[in-house]
Amino acid sequence: MLTIKTSASRKKSLTNFKIDYEYYFCTVQLTAPNIMKNKRLSRLKNAICGASALLVCVSMFSFKASASAKSCLADTVTNGFKLRTVIVDAGHGVKPDNAPKGHYSRGADGSFSNERNVTLSIALKLQKAIEKDITGVKAVLTRSTEEDVSFERRAQIANENKGNLFISIHCNSLPDRIVRERVGGTARRPKYRSMRVADRSGRGTLFLIYGLKRTTEADREIKNNQVEADSDLDGDGLDPNDPVVIILTNEYRRRFRKQSVNIANLINEEIVQTDGRRSEGLREQSIYVLCHAAMPSVLVETGYINNHDDEEYLNSEEGQTEIVNSIVRAITKYKNQMEASETN
Ligand SMILES: [Zn+2]
Numbered sequence: 001m002l003t004i005k006t007s008a009s010r011k012k013s014l015t016n017f018k019i020d021y022e023y024y025f026c027t028v029q030l031t032a033p034n035i036m037k038n039k040r041l042s043r044l045k046n047a048i049c050g051a052s053a054l055l056v057c058v059s060m061f062s063f064k065a066s067a068s069a070k071s072c073l074a075d076t077v078t079n080g081f082k083l084r085t086v087i088v089d090a091g092h093g094v095k096p097d098n099a100p101k102g103h104y105s106r107g108a109d110g111s112f113s114n115e116r117n118v119t120l121s122i123a124l125k126l127q128k129a130i131e132k133d134i135t136g137v138k139a140v141l142t143r144s145t146e147e148d149v150s151f152e153r154r155a156q157i158a159n160e161n162k163g164n165l166f167i168s169i170h171c172n173s174l175p176d177r178i179v180r181e182r183v184g185g186t187a188r189r190p191k192y193r194s195m196r197v198a199d200r201s202g203r204g205t206l207f208l209i210y211g212l213k214r215t216t217e218a219d220r221e222i223k224n225n226q227v228e229a230d231s232d233l234d235g236d237g238l239d240p241n242d243p244v245v246i247i248l249t250n251e252y253r254r255r256f257r258k259q260s261v262n263i264a265n266l267i268n269e270e271i272v273q274t275d276g277r278r279s280e281g282l283r284e285q286s287i288y289v290l291c292h293a294a295m296p297s298v299l300v301e302t303g304y305i306n307n308h309d310d311e312e313y314l315n316s317e318e319g320q321t322e323i324v325n326s327i328v329r330a331i332t333k334y335k336n337q338m339e340a341s342e343t344n
Contacts, residue, residue, distance in 0.1 A: 083335040086130055086139045087163035089289065090123035091170040091299075092116035093148025102150025103288065108173035110305035110314075115171040118314050120146065122302060123169050125324045133328050134335065155292035165263065165334070166297035167327065168289060171305040171314060172206055174199040202304035204278030205271050207264040209298055210252055210291050211284030248291055259296035263334050267300060270326035277303075300327070 092107030093116050107115030123141060130139035140161045142154040149157070158166050176196040185191035264282050272279050290297040302323050303310035313319035 081164075081338055083137055083164050083331075083338060085161055085163045085165075086137060086331060087142060087158040087161065087166045087293065087295070088123045088127045088130070088139050089142040089154055089158075089166060089168040090116075090119040090144075091168060092119060093143055094146050096147045099148070100150060100153070102152045104148045104150055106148070108171060108305050110171075110173075110311040111308070113305065113311060113315050115173070115305050116146065116148070118171055118302075118305065118320075119169045120144075122314075122320050122323055125320055126167070126169070126327055129324050129328045130331065134332055137331075137335065151288045152292070154289050158289075158293040158295065163293065163295050165331065166290065166293040166295050167263075167331075168297065168299040170299055170301050171303060172202060172301040173304060173306045174202040198306065200304075200307050203307050203310055204280055205268070205303060206280040206301040207268055207282045207298055208285045208287060208290075208301065209257070209260040209264055209282060210249075210287050211257065245291065248294075251294070252291055256294070256296045259334075259338070260290075260298055262337070263296055263330065264298040266330035266333050267298065267327055270330050271323070274329070275322045275326055 092105050094106065095104040107119070109115070120143070124144070127139040127141050130137055140157065140163065142157045143149045177199045178194055179197050180192045180194055183191050183193050261282065268279055268282065271277050285299075287299060290299060303314045303319075305311050305314060
C-alpha cells in the first residue's frame, strides 16, 4: 500500500471508496479540451491515425511490446480466434535489491497474512488449473516468486507472450477511518482528538476493468452490467498527457473494453452464483498494467484481507480452490463464446 496522500480527491477516496491503495490505481482525466490544448498531441494526431498510430508511437517512445501487442490486436478481431494464452498476474511482491527502474507495490496487510503472499498462492494454483482443465490453453505467470515485478515489466511479459487474456489477482483492503473522540474541555469548548481506526467492514469480491471517460453508450453498458462509476483516486504510473497512454487508452476502449466487461461478468457470476459469495460488482479504474497489456483484462479483488472472515477464506485451501475453480469455469465459458462467435 502507498503512503496516503492528502489531496482533496484522496481524502474523498478515504471516505467514499473501498479500494486497496497502490500504484496500480491512477486517475487520468482525458477530456477533449485537455487533448486539444496539448500541442504535442495535436501534432501527433495529425501525423498518425488508427492502428498505425499505436505502432508508430510505441516505437517512438520505446514501448518494447509493440510487435506482440500488434498480434494481440489482430487476434481479437479476426475470424478463427483461439484463446491460446492467459496471463496470470499475481499482484504485488517484495521489491528486490537492485530492482530495475519501475513501479513496485508491496500490497495490503491483514492481521496474520499479506496480500502479496495470498495473490501468489492463488495465481500459482490458477496457472496449474488453467493448463490442466482448459485444453490447448497456456497460462503464463508475471511473477512466480515472492519478488515483486514492476508494472512495466508485467505488461511486457503479457505482450511478449502474446496473451489473449489478462487476469490480475489482488486482495482488497479498506483504509483506516479517522474518528474524533472527545477528550475533555468544557461544554462550550470541548476538546477532541483524532484517531485512526481500522475499518474491517469490507467484504467480498470486486472486479476492476480499465476505463476512463465514458460515452453515453458506455454508460448504458455499465448500467446493464452493473459496472460502477469511476472513482477519483489519485496515483502514479500513468501520465495523462503522455501520447502513448492516450493512444493505448483509446485502443483499449475500442478493442478490449467489451470483452474485459464480459470476462469480469463471467467470473462475477461464478463467484456469486456457485460460491455464494458477496460481490461489489464491476468498477472502472485507471490501472497501469491493464492499460499497457494489449488484450482484454480484468483485475479481480478476491476479498478483503483486512476483514477477519475474508482473510480466513483467502488463506484457506478451500477458499483459494473455490476462487480458482470459479475463474477457470469463467475462462472456459469465455473461450467457448469467443471461439463460437468468431467462426459464425
Ligand atoms: Zn492489490
